[in-house]
């Protein structure tokens with residue numbers, strides 16, 4: 115067994131988990147909202163891409179460019195119409211509502227698409243691989259990881275270099291004072307959720323091309339995403355990538371020792387990190 | 402017509418009524434001070450004008466337009482900026498970002514720019530990359546004032562800008578008032594320090610228990626009248 119190979123596979127797998135998690139991290143960082151429907155929204159986005167692929171007969175990579183604005187709009191409306199109403203001091207209502215959305219999404223997708231497993235056609239790229247330093251690295255995992263890094267770089271640029279990002283941070287600090295700056299918190303939150311659902315769409319692209327999916331797999335993706343966010347430290351996007359990588363490496367190493375240990379090893383790594391650093395690896399200084 | 406006025410303004414926090422029919426006016430170019438003891442309702446009045454607390458539409462008017470029911474961001478866009486009690490800088494933002502966000506939605510076409518804020522408070526230029534909350538209390542107050550000015554407001558509401566600051570620092574901060582007024586902003590200044598209020602303002606309102614108990618020009622007001630309006634009738 116080649117340990118280096120195992121670890122590289124794990125790191126690249128971590129890119130997928132980071133993509134699952136980045137939207138969750140963004141939304142939590144800005145409005146302290148844990149969206150329990152996050153995993154199901156990833157699956158929904160995968161079906162949306164699938165529908166576009168089937169109807170227009172185009173590649174998933176092209177279909178995603180159509181899905182992105184649609185998912186942004188869905189996120190914006192979801193936040194304006196539903197989630198903003200339940201945000202407040204009490205953390206329970208948003209949890210209940212997003213849990214309800216999760217159940218509704220799963221059932222609706224079951225009705226619309228049946229329980230059969232589906233796959234997005236990756237084309238030739240799905241089996242292509244590169245030889246690097248004696249390692250055989252799949253192009254698809256590499257692309258996934260590169261996309262995760264790119265997403266996080268772009269998010270950080272938005273966060274720290276744009277007026278929108280300034281408004282995100284200010285609203286997260288103190289929504290009332292932000293409104294004195296002419297900022298409408300409910301709109302800021304809606305834009306954040308819109309962006310989160312664009313990241314969800316990118317995650318869905320790779321989820322759907324790399325493996326089969328069906329309407330029931332959302333909650334497990336939510337767990338991975340959640341673990342990655344917590345390991346990384348709430349609100350830190352690079353931390354989220356690190357968290358994804360830790361879970362990915364733990365899973366591939368666990369699987370290399372015993373194939374049945376793959377999932378368990380990821381969860382154990384999560385617990386171990388929390389035992390050592392209860393606030394995650396890169397907790398934000400404030401809050 | 403007054404630039405800004407309130408009409409029978411009331412406010413409550415749940416069961417508790419904090420304002421009982423407050424009528425005040427701010428003329429174009431004027432600086433008005435609001436004095437009153439702790440809990441008199443000064444901050445509640447500022448929050449009601451700025452839209453943080455919502456009211457009946459007609460209870461607050463800006464150049465005749467009814468703005469009482471507008472949310473804070475809409476009130477701000479119409480030209481009313483606030484320096485809130487406790488300064489409330491954004492901890493995640495640097496000093497410069499705290500200033501920039503003040504003029505991000507509404508810039509106005511007035512006097513105030515980042516450079517002019519730095520010219521007014523040079524220490525802030527030195528500290529521009531620091532976290533806003535890493536500054537001293539007086540410097541934080543300068544940031545809060547600069548942040549509100551960045552929108553080039555027509556009305557600047559200042560809630561206790563001298564609270565908790567050393568006398569020299571207070572002097573520095575009040576030195577900015579004439580320039581702010583020259584820049585075209587009319588001001589409402591909430592001030593516990595009666596001497597300071599009488600010095601800076603064209604007119605003074607005194608509040609007690611949610612009502613205006615006295616108003617007038619500083620030279621018209623006697624110590625005894627202020628004392629009675631501030632503390633209520635004293636039973637010696």
Ligand SMILES: Nc1ncnc2c1ncn2[C@@H]1O[C@H](COP(=O)(O)OP(=O)(O)OP(=O)(O)O)[C@@H](O)[C@H]1O
Nearest residue numbers: 414417419437438439440441442443444445446593
């Ligand atoms: N959030 C709140 N909930 C309940 N009651 C409040 C709240 N804020 C203020 N009050 C009450 O409203 C009244 C007026 O308070 P306000 O803060 O307006 O007074 P103030 O004149 O600004 O006092 P200070 O000089 O101490 O700042 C007080 O009795 C206060 O206890």
Ligand SMILES: [Mg+2]
Nearest residue numbers: 443444445486
């Ligand atoms: Mg007050």
